Amino acid sequence: MFGIVIGWLIIVGLVGFALMAFGADKLQIVIRTMQSGIGKSLGSGLLGQLAIVPGAVAVCALLAATLIGVLLIPLGLVVFMFVVAGIAMFGFVAVATMTGAALSAGSKRDDTAHGAMLRSFVTGTAVFMGMWLVVAAFYRIPLLGPMLESFASAVTFIAASTGFGAVLLSWWRGEFKLPETSA
Amino acid sequence: MTDYFSEEEFAPIAKAMKDLPYFAPSPQFADKVMAHVRVQGAVQVPAIADRRAIEPQWAAPIERRAPTMVPQTSLRRSIPARIAAASLVAAVGVTMSVVALVTFFNVDLFVLVSRVFGASTMTFLSSLATEASTTASATAANSAAAATTATGMAVIGSFAAGAVAATAALRAAATASRRAA
Numbered sequence: 001m002f003g004i005v006i007g008w009l010i011i012v013g014l015v016g017f018a019l020m021a022f023g024a025d026k027l028q029i030v031i032r033t034m035q036s037g038i039g040k041s042l043g044s045g046l047l048g049q050l051a052i053v054p055g056a057v058a059v060c061a062l063l064a065a066t067l068i069g070v071l072l073i074p075l076g077l078v079v080f081m082f083v084v085a086g087i088a089m090f091g092f093v094a095v096a097t098m099t100g101a102a103l104s105a106g107s108k109r110d111d112t113a114h115g116a117m118l119r120s121f122v123t124g125t126a127v128f129m130g131m132w133l134v135v136a137a138f139y140r141i142p143l144l145g146p147m148l149e150s151f152a153s154a155v156t157f158i159a160a161s162t163g164f165g166a167v168l169l170s171w172w173r174g175e176f177k178l179p180e181t182s183a
Numbered sequence: 184m185t186d187y188f189s190e191e192e193f194a195p196i197a198k199a200m201k202d203l204p205y206f207a208p209s210p211q212f213a214d215k216v217m218a219h220v221r222v223q224g225a226v227q228v229p230a231i232a233d234r235r236a237i238e239p240q241w242a243a244p245i246e247r248r249a250p251t252m253v254p255q256t257s258l259r260r261s262i263p264a265r266i267a268a269a270s271l272v273a274a275v276g277v278t279m280s281v282v283a284l285v286t287f288f289n290v291d292l293f294v295l296v297s298r299v300f301g302a303s304t305m306t307f308l309s310s311l312a313t314e315a316s317t318t319a320s321a322t323a324a325n326s327a328a329a330a331t332t333a334t335g336m337a338v339i340g341s342f343a344a345g346a347v348a349a350t351a352a353l354r355a356a357a358t359a360s361r362r363a364a
């Protein structure tokens with residue numbers, strides 16, 4: 001269990017650093033979408049999860065319309081799953097960054113906006129992964145272990161769904177295409 | 184000279200030539216000669232120091248023109264365009280390869296596709312759907328069975344509490360981070 005948590009911590013950290021290095025403005029857009037309404041993002045995320053299977057079927061149907069596409073259906077499904085997983089990871093990084101920003105709101109020790117974002121991301125990731133480390137520590141205790149795991153699963157599910165929906169909502173509103181107006 | 188003398192005859196002559204004194208004009212010889220030359224009607228050229236005293240101080244500034252602004256066309260293509268172009272090239276390449284193979288081996292294209300890829304694709308999709316439905320039904324059955332026990336109820340309650348707490352916490356975090364920004 002500890003190994004799985006550490007593995008996920010490394011994956012989330014690497015993806016988060018990459019996002020901050022190459023798409024910090026996009027991350028800020030998603031965070032702003034969540035700040036404007038958690039309920040909308042969560043609802044969009046749940047709807048988006050319901051649409052994953054129909055989306056996979058649609059990918060198959062669209063690819064099957066052409067002769068070459070028939071050959072590419074397995075590859076298309078793999079690409080679709082990677083896209084869905086990437087959106088979910090992007091959303092989770094955004095949720096972690098927003099959570100960290102709320103927890104470190106009083107700290108004014110960062111000179112740059114990117115520094116503040118990095119501090120927020122590390123703080124938020126530490127909170128979520130720390131929760132799973134607690135679960136791993138109490139994993140073998142009969143009643144407490146499953147309850148903690150269920151609680152952490154629910155928190156992670158809600159966070160990932162909210163981030164997933166915020167990414168979809170931002171994309172649906174066309175906010176990724178708009179030029180950044182504020183620094 | 185060796186054409187006219189033998190080696191033995193030319194040796195003392197060469198030695199005597201080496202002993203002759205070397206005469207050459209000094210480096211200032213040409214200037215000293217020309218200093219005595221006078222040309223009638225020639226105008227005296229002022230020395231450099233004198234020329235600096237009499238030449239005007241102002242000189243026309245060098246005109247530096249700003250480069251003309253020519254509208255530039257952005258040749259940087261977007262990532263979706265690159266992906267689309269790569270997909271198009273890959274599709275054309277695959278198509279040409281398949282057509283070449285079919286032409287070479289004289290095989291019907293539709294028969295080839297259905298036999299080679301159609302069966303495997305349908306098998307893959309059906310196995311994927313079967314696995315997904317099996318997992319979903321097993322999870323539902325386990326949840327329903329667990330709901331009848333005290334432990335199951337506690338786990339389900341923890342999940343519900345976690346969901347509610349996470350939603351409330353995220354709402355508070357959104358408000359706090361918005362105010363902090």
